[in-house]
Amino acid sequence: MVSSSVRKHGLAVAGICVLLLAGTACSDTEAGGGSNGGGGQSTPSTSTSQSNSPGASNTPGNSTTPSETPAAASIAIVPAKGASSVQPDKPVTVTTTAGKLTAVTLKDDDGDKVTGSFNADKTQWTSSPQLKPGASYTVSGSAEGTDGATVPISSTFKTLKASKSLKASVVPLNGETVGVALPIQIFWNNPVKDRAAVEKRLSVKTSVPVDGSWHWVNSKQVNYRPKNYWPAGAKVTVDIGTLGVNAGNNTWGTASRTIAFTIGKSVVTNINVKKHTMAVTINGKLVRTIPITAGKDGFTTRSGVKVIMEKYPVKRMDAATVGLKPGDPEYYNIPDVRWAQRVTSSGEFIHGAPWSAGSQGSSNVSHGCVGMSLKDAQWYYNQTLRGDPVIVTGTTRKMEPGNGWTDWNTTWAAYKAGSALS
Numbered sequence: 001m002v003s004s005s006v007r008k009h010g011l012a013v014a015g016i017c018v019l020l021l022a023g024t025a026c027s028d029t030e031a032g033g034g035s036n037g038g039g040g041q042s043t044p045s046t047s048t049s050q051s052n053s054p055g056a057s058n059t060p061g062n063s064t065t066p067s068e069t070p071a072a073a074s075i076a077i078v079p080a081k082g083a084s085s086v087q088p089d090k091p092v093t094v095t096t097t098a099g100k101l102t103a104v105t106l107k108d109d110d111g112d113k114v115t116g117s118f119n120a121d122k123t124q125w126t127s128s129p130q131l132k133p134g135a136s137y138t139v140s141g142s143a144e145g146t147d148g149a150t151v152p153i154s155s156t157f158k159t160l161k162a163s164k165s166l167k168a169s170v171v172p173l174n175g176e177t178v179g180v181a182l183p184i185q186i187f188w189n190n191p192v193k194d195r196a197a198v199e200k201r202l203s204v205k206t207s208v209p210v211d212g213s214w215h216w217v218n219s220k221q222v223n224y225r226p227k228n229y230w231p232a233g234a235k236v237t238v239d240i241g242t243l244g245v246n247a248g249n250n251t252w253g254t255a256s257r258t259i260a261f262t263i264g265k266s267v268v269t270n271i272n273v274k275k276h277t278m279a280v281t282i283n284g285k286l287v288r289t290i291p292i293t294a295g296k297d298g299f300t301t302r303s304g305v306k307v308i309m310e311k312y313p314v315k316r317m318d319a320a321t322v323g324l325k326p327g328d329p330e331y332y333n334i335p336d337v338r339w340a341q342r343v344t345s346s347g348e349f350i351h352g353a354p355w356s357a358g359s360q361g362s363s364n365v366s367h368g369c370v371g372m373s374l375k376d377a378q379w380y381y382n383q384t385l386r387g388d389p390v391i392v393t394g395t396t397r398k399m400e401p402g403n404g405w406t407d408w409n410t411t412w413a414a415y416k417a418g419s420a421l422s
Helices: 002-031 195-199 375-381 411-416
Strands: 077-078 093-096 100-108 116-118 122-128 136-142 152-160 164-165 168-171 185-186 202-206 212-218 221-226 235-240 246-248 251-253 257-263 267-272 277-282 283-291 304-307 312-317 333-342 349-352 370-372 390-395
Touching: 002 251, 077 152, 093 100, 093 136, 100 116, 100 122, 100 152, 168 235, 168 257, 185 235, 195 221, 195 246, 202 221, 212 411, 277 375, 283 375, 312 349, 333 375, 349 375, 370 375
Parallel strands: 164 251, 267 390, 349 370
Antiparallel strands: 077 093, 093 122, 100 136, 116 122, 136 152, 168 185, 185 221, 202 235, 212 221, 235 257, 246 251, 267 277, 277 283, 304 390, 312 333, 333 349
């Protein structure tokens, strides 16, 4: 017969054993993320062992937090090493399944770096989708696994060759100060089939808020203008991020560029051909009204919104450029026309015209240009910038689309509709 004291001692020991077994079962369940059938085994990325560190709790019934099994960084790179004919508009990615990326560099065979960024936990790096066609690229860098070991990153690949390149010429010039009506104009060296893809790579940033839109003139030209004239003094930056863009027909962007320019003071000119006057408003204030002469019958000056395109202190004007030949009664060839400012591609200028002094302010005698005294022409020339608007009224002959910088003769709704992204 067992004594009562022995029985109590035995029950206590049995109770402790039950508690310890229960604690072990809880630990296995946490490590494995749930029941694994009868085995109760943990996943490879976690540890099932309990901490034996000094001060660690071994109180029955309290489970310990499992520690992650240290792992080496495992690197995956897209495109694969040695790949060829990689599309230039696809981003390059570098990923690690353990630890984090510590450095990633992507360079072409000229040594030019491609920009990229890490995700929040630095397990992935993604490049901008702007690779050169027909180029070799090298990916390099390093990653650190959870085991603390550094793993090098190294890979190479080649992009496909383009049958045609896409490059941009731009108005205005970088660093130029221009008038409030100047439209940004991008001219492509080859036709663009996928206008939306290209337009997505274009952006305009301004120092003050401006509502504007791109407008495709044709497959080789896209323009941008604000809804209203540019604010005087605004700073404008145009990013043409077309390197690597697929413009269609195996035409790929081979360069990106940035143009920054400044808007000057507001100079708005209103010409009334019937009244033979030119009113000049600067920063909202009428500062001078100038007597002028404009185009006579057969050479009527066009009405509409024109923009100053070019400025010449001295300009030869030869009627042959507008189809008149020597011997024609209307032919002229003047080598030294002063203070000439072009407003149409077809040959309309605003300039000094001392030979028509008797008609200025009273009748129209020119071949389409707007003429005035040399004194007034010089003053006006000194006020204006390329890109200033000249609004002509008083004739039934209208501006033809494309005869100069004619963007302002299109309604805002129609202009926006010319965007490939509208």
